[in-house]
Amino acid sequence: MSNAGNTVSAKDRVLIFDTTLRDGEQCPGATMTFEEKLEVADMLDMMGVDIIEAGFPIASDGDFEAVSAIAGRIKRATVAGLARAISADIARAGEAVRHAARPRIHTFVSTSPIHLQHQMRKSEEEVLEIITRTVTQARNLVEDVEWSGMDATRTPIDYLCRAVETAIKAGATTINLPDTVGYATPDEYRAMFKAVRERVPNADRAIFSAHCHNDLGLAVANSLAAIEGGARQVECTINGIGERAGNAALEEIVMALRVRGDVMPYDTGIDATYLMRASKAVSSACSFPVQYNKAIVGRNAFAHESGIHQDGMLKHQQTYEIMTPASVGVTKTSLVMGKHSGRAAFRSKLTEMGYTLGDNQLEDAFTRFKALADRKKHVYDEDIEALVDENLATAHD
Ligand code: KIV
Ligand code: ZN
Numbered sequence: 001m002s003n004a005g006n007t008v009s010a011k012d013r014v015l016i017f018d019t020t021l022r023d024g025e026q027c028p029g030a031t032m033t034f035e036e037k038l039e040v041a042d043m044l045d046m047m048g049v050d051i052i053e054a055g056f057p058i059a060s061d062g063d064f065e066a067v068s069a070i071a072g073r074i075k076r077a078t079v080a081g082l083a084r085a086i087s088a089d090i091a092r093a094g095e096a097v098r099h100a101a102r103p104r105i106h107t108f109v110s111t112s113p114i115h116l117q118h119q120m121r122k123s124e125e126e127v128l129e130i131i132t133r134t135v136t137q138a139r140n141l142v143e144d145v146e147w148s149g150m151d152a153t154r155t156p157i158d159y160l161c162r163a164v165e166t167a168i169k170a171g172a173t174t175i176n177l178p179d180t181v182g183y184a185t186p187d188e189y190r191a192m193f194k195a196v197r198e199r200v201p202n203a204d205r206a207i208f209s210a211h212c213h214n215d216l217g218l219a220v221a222n223s224l225a226a227i228e229g230g231a232r233q234v235e236c237t238i239n240g241i242g243e244r245a246g247n248a249a250l251e252e253i254v255m256a257l258r259v260r261g262d263v264m265p266y267d268t269g270i271d272a273t274y275l276m277r278a279s280k281a282v283s284s285a286c287s288f289p290v291q292y293n294k295a296i297v298g299r300n301a302f303a304h305e306s307g308i309h310q311d312g313m314l315k316h317q318q319t320y321e322i323m324t325p326a327s328v329g330v331t332k333t334s335l336v337m338g339k340h341s342g343r344a345a346f347r348s349k350l351t352e353m354g355y356t357l358g359d360n361q362l363e364d365a366f367t368r369f370k371a372l373a374d375r376k377k378h379v380y381d382e383d384i385e386a387l388v389d390e391n392l393a394t395a396h397d
Contacts, residue, residue: 011267014257015233016250017051017209018044020282021066022082023247024237025055029288034066036285040238041070043281045077047274049250051233053106056082057096058089064096071100078102078144085109085134094141105138108148108176111155111163124159131166139171147172148211153184153192160192161199168202174233175206179222182215182245186225193229209233212248214240219248224256227266238282239290239297251275251296251328259323276329296328303334307342310335314344337384339373353381355388365391 021037024030032040037054044052054070055063071079079100081093085107097103109120109130116122122130131147138145147167152160164175177196179189189210197203210226210233212219223234240249254270279297283290292300302325304310312319313333325333335345346366350357357365368387373379 011261011265012232014227014231014266014268015050015207015209016048016254016268016270017053017080017233017235018049018237018250019053019211019235019247020044020237020241020250021070022053022055023235023243024241024282025286027241027243027246030241030286032285034062034069037066038069038073040278040282040285041074043274043278044238045074046271047278048269048271049077050269051078051080051104053080053082053235055096058083058086058092064092067093067096068099071097071103075101078104080104080106080146083107083134083138085130087134087137090134090137090141094138097142102144103142104144104146104174105142106146106148106176107134107138108150108178109134110151111149111160112151113156114154115151124162128162128166131163132170135167135170135172143173145172146174146176146209148176148178148209150178151180152177153179153189154181157192157195157199161196164196165200165202168200168206173206174209175203176209176211176233176235177226177231178211178235179213179219180211182213182219184212184218184222186218186221189222190225190229193226193231197230207232209235210248211235213243214245214247217245219246220252220256223248223253224264227257227264238278239288239294241282241286241288249295251279255296255323255328258327272327273329302330302332303336305336305338306340307345310345311342314348337369337373337379339370341369341373349384350388353384353388357388357391361391 021040025032041052054067057064057067067081079097081096083089083093083105090107093105109127135145135147149160149163193208208231210223210231212222234253236248236250236253238250240246254268254272257264257266257268276297279290290298292298304313304320309320337349343366346369365388
């Protein structure tokens with residue numbers, strides 16, 4: 001476990017709200033079984049996630065059962081259930097999280113003109129009334145209520161401030177301002193949080209939260225910008241799974257704050273050595289492959305093939321790595337043998353495999369290796385073994 005919470009830290013604490021089981025599971029093809037959801041929830045709790053959004057209880061009986069079961073078994077993290085701004089949704093979410101040690105209802109309503117006009121067909125005043133009614137209902141069920149203004153980043157700031165003020169007055173303890181369609185830039189998103197927190201008179205009664213989608217590949221950058229703007233909760237998913245292009249990736253936010261604590265002095269309670277295990281668990285539960293070059297948990301995140309990089313890595317690990325593989329639960333750096341590898345890496349590989357070759361033998365084996373690497377996409381240890389054995393056999397003839 002991370003030591004956050006046990007030691008005095010000069011850094012501000014940022015809460016990690018994981019929505020792998022709700023927004024993540026909502027994307028096409030990512031459905032998980034009941035048992036898989038429990039396994040993922042246990043893993044999230046173990047790694048130090050502060051809030052687990054376990055599902056959307058009104059969506060189906062299966063979702064309700066999963067949220068209830070997770071609420072009943074998780075002892076450390078807060079367990080949240082999602083609800084639209086509809087009385088029946090809120091009642092169902094309240095019922096599902098009832099047995100949690102720390103229950104939360106997360107209710108949301110759209111605030112942007114495009115959503116109000118075309119999706120909800122409601123006026124701004126009507127939506128403010130809905131916010132008061134639904135947040136009050138949720139607060140009568142649980143102490144911990146999160147309110148989200150859906151499509152906040154396309155909402156005029158004056159109206160967004162009125163909506164936030166209304167939600168806090170009705171008892172919301174967390175205010176989430178989502179970039180629902182992944183439209184914001186980091187500067188805009190940072191400024192939005194700053195403006196809302198400055199302008200809403202009762203803003204200091206709530207924790208502000210960021211929730212970013214990755215349609216322009218900016219979800220993590222926007223989440224970090226929101227923290228700079230005053231957000232102290234970030235909503236994210238393992239491997240960045242989620243609607244359309246996905247949500248902000250938990251592992252990337254956590255490691256960006258860890259590695260660049262010099263310029264972003266914020267702590268999370270996450271034990272990063274669980275990141276790789278969590279990535280594999282989620283990928284296998286929802287049958288979503290992790291892209292090879294995915295930051296932090298991709299198969300190539302700690303692999304080096306180019307000769308120059310391999311040479312540097314053999315001399316000093318920090319020449320081409322900004323964090324250790326062990327810090328995110330990866331066993332070791334891999335120097336992948338391929339056509340870009342140089343002599344130094346080839347020699348080191350042979351030593352690791354138990355071979356000691358003289359200079360001429362090494363040169364000969366290296367030439368054969370380069371020729372093979374030009375023909376083959378992947379050169380495995382067995383290929384090198386065969387090549388060296390052949391090389392040694394010809395030397396004895
Ligand atoms: O993207 C979004 O706006 C959401 C809300 C339900 C918070 O997922
Ligand atoms: Zn979302």
